[in-house]
Amino acid sequence: MDRSMSVSLWCEEAEEDQSQTETKAEARGRTEEPSSQLRAAWDPTVSGRRVIQRLLHVEERYAPSVLYITLIQREPERREELAKWALEVCCECGCDEAVFPLSVSLLDRFLSASLSLPVSPYCLAAGCILIASKLAECDNVTADTLCAAAEYSFHPSNLREMERVVLATVRWDTAAVTPQDFLPHFLASVEQRGDGGGRGAPEEALRSTLRRHSDTLAAMCACDSRFLGAPPSLVAAASLNCALRGLGNKGPAQLEVICEALAELCQTDLVVLQCYSDMIEYALRQRLSSGLQQSPMQKEEEEVEDERPGTPTDMREIDF
Incomplete structure (x- = not known):
């Protein structure tokens, strides 16, 4: 390799105007069919005790600190609110099943290291979803979609800066065990x-x-x-x-x-x-x-009112 060549591992993403993005999406819809993501079939050779033992050994590295667990369990409301909001966003965006637990793991690891919420907590949760989606999916959730889910309480530029902060805090070790x-x-x-x-x-x-x-x-x-x-x-x-x-x-x-x-x-x-x-x-x-x-009155109001991820609710995906 030519040593004079400059190599950068950072993926620079250009922030497109929303109208330009919608125009491109409409053009793609007229010219081609929507692409479906293909998932590889289950391979029994990559399972078994050896793989489980490896996962058991690695999971300890991503555990939050005891101090963070103690502080959160004393006042869990804020953390649970962010986790439920992340779950709603992942469900509404149709994310892969691995995105939500990975985003919550990133959230806990960041808070475990900083022990304080940023100015915009939902920007932090959205940044964790963005990182997890990039890691677990082929077509990741866009920054504009996450901003819309938070009712534009922050801008895409703020989200990308938060993404950098989270990555720096976890030292780019994002593939946590869930x-x-x-x-x-x-x-x-x-x-x-x-x-x-x-x-x-x-x-x-x-x-x-x-x-x-x-x-x-x-x-x-x-x-x-x-x-x-x-x-x-x-x-x-x-x-x-x-x-x-x-x-x-x-x-x-x-x-x-x-x-x-x-x-x-x-x-x-x-x-x-x-x-x-x-x-x-x-x-x-x-x-x-x-x-x-x-x-019954509350249920009727919920049916009439459009639900938005900005107002977290309890889990509604349980289908027992």
Whole structure:
């Protein structure tokens, strides 16, 4: 390589005017069909105990500090508000399932290092979503979309500056381990033990439902500060265990065997896993009961009023 050549790892993104962006999008829509993202099929050779052991070893590096966990659990409202807002934005933008937990991990790591919120907390949350989307998706969320989700409380230039600040704070180590990284490996391990059924259409549908419910419960845990200090592997195992309970297609003996297998996979005590599973079920009942306690007048107002990510609400993606 020519040593005189200047090499830069920074991706300079030009901020286009919104009208120019819309014009280009309309031109693309007239000339070509919308592109669908293709996902690679599950490869069983990249799963197993060796991969799980590696994830268990790496997850400790991305854990927030004990001081940050203590401070947040004393006053969790602000952090939970930002996490719920990030969840709504990711859902409305149709982000990949890995974007939201990764953005919350970046948020916690940044706050753990700074121990203070910036002037615009939603700009911080949007910057974490932008970084996570760039890392996990081919077509990432645009800066203008995130600004619109925050009702333009900040400008794209502010968002890009916040992106630089977050990257500098986490030292560009953005590929954190989240519960969603463990879930497919735990599911594959449970299936290998003969508890997941065969490969027919009903079993595939059941596996898809189980994965979707587990993802939903893990996302709920990311919004709940009570699970902030829990390792991602434990959250993933407890979410999968609760999803299996909720489906109701396993007997007590089968559920006990699967729970023991999950505890062994995430290298935790069986009692600890059962305790976190009960905590998740309790948090789920709280979410559902808080939604049912709304008056009919409030529900009618919510139906009439256009919901915006700028006003965070409780999780509504639970489809048990």
